[in-house]
Amino acid sequence: MAFDPQGLGQSNSDLAAILQELRRRAGLSGVQLARRVNMSQSKISKIETGRVTPALIDVELILRALEAPSELIAHVTALARIANTEWQDARALRRKGLDKKQVELATLERNSKEFRYLLPTTITGLLATPEYIRASLDPFPGDHSKAIAKKLERQAILYDPAKCFNFILTEQACLWPLVPAQAMAMQIDRLASVSRLPNVRSGIIPMAGHMPWAPLNVFTVYDTSLATVEVSTGALVFRDPRDVQEYLDEFRTFEGYSLWGEDARVKLREWADHYRGISQDL
Template sequence: MTFEPERLGQSRSDLAEALRGQRKRAGKTQTWLARRCNMSQTKVSNIEGGKLTPSIVDVELILEALGADSPIAAEILSLARSANTEWQDHWSSRRRGLDKKQNELARLEAVSTEFRFFLLSMITGLLATPEYVRASIADVPGDQSKTIAKKLERQQVLYDDSKSFTFVLTEQAVRWPLLPPMAMAMQLDRLASVSRLPNVRLGVIPLSGHIPERPLNTFTLYDRRLATVETGTGALILRDHRDVTAYRTDFESYEQYALFGEDCLALLAEWSMIFTRPRQ
């Protein structure tokens, strides 16, 4: 299936219409379908009304219950995959205000308990110093003070011991000189400090040795239900369990190359000294 970002929103209504039509052609009621799929009638109604986006598993159960032919089932499952994918482009986010995006992330963090961050090229806001946060959005026009304040406010979630965090950063992400040397040294000290929190695992992948992997994007996993993938022009939000599982597998693969604990702290200290070393 061709990926068309502008079609993602429409695919949700298309999916609702397709499932509703398939049920009616089968001559079944919502109550009958709900009972066969072990769902509430309200859930079936919300799916068919486009108020609730069903998971791929939900759609598979519905199609099996209705005895959908293979070609029709394949088409509807394709719609379900698109409906479980959301595209957020940077330009729309900036027009709405980046502080609105911070509110969305805070709500997502509030309802999640297990977080995995793979950071390929930059340090995420949860780990950033105020100076790093400010520099990371320096190219956005206008007053960004509200966005900076909200980014820093979100860092409080790290101190909620009911949640667990695993951060895997490449050496490039840690050492990319977004700030002047002394400010970068302070940023590395911030990483070391956060790594000592009891509910945080922070590891770095040094650019040495043999790493037979080819990471392409920064991504974040929220529990087992959602993955966000950063690109140069926006972010994909993936809810299909196959996509989330694939990124979990990738994360576990990258994680095995990372150094944690005292080994991580030693590397951070070494790199911090490079930033503070007097230039000849």
């Protein structure tokens, strides 16, 4: 089944209806199916009415218990994967107001404890200076004062000792000249400063040595329950545990390529001094 962003909302109801019909064709009650798959009858009912989106592993258990034919298993598991994936269209988000997205992210941050950010191309708003945030929004038309204010408000979460933040930035993300040289030096100084917070781990991947794996996208993993992946036209949100685990595994891979602690700060000071030198030459 091809991935269709427009069909994401419909896929959950389709999945629920198919699973319910398959159970009925198998001549099983909800209670009987629940026993076969070691789930509660209440969970089976919520899945079949679309009130709960089942994980892929739940769907596979149900299909095996119902002895579904292989061609139908392929169709239903594809539906399950799409049902566990949300597409957030960037144009729609901008029309609604970028400040609304910041409120959504703040809620997600309040409800999560551990965060992992892979940043191969840009610096995330939590780590950005006001000038860098403003520049990141400049390409989009409209008044972004509310969105900028909300981004800066969200940075307070970094000082919550109950939260644990893990950032990995590539050299490109740190050095991309989104703002003038002096402002870039200040931005890199902020990266070094935030890395000293006791609940923050900041890793830097320099362009050196041999790295047989390359990052493709900016992504964030919230605890072990949700991963967001950013692309030019929007963002994908993954909730299936196996999809989330893929991003956790990728993050761990890049942890091994990164400089941490004082080694990272030495590199950041070097880069900040480079930009200060440029600004003095102008």
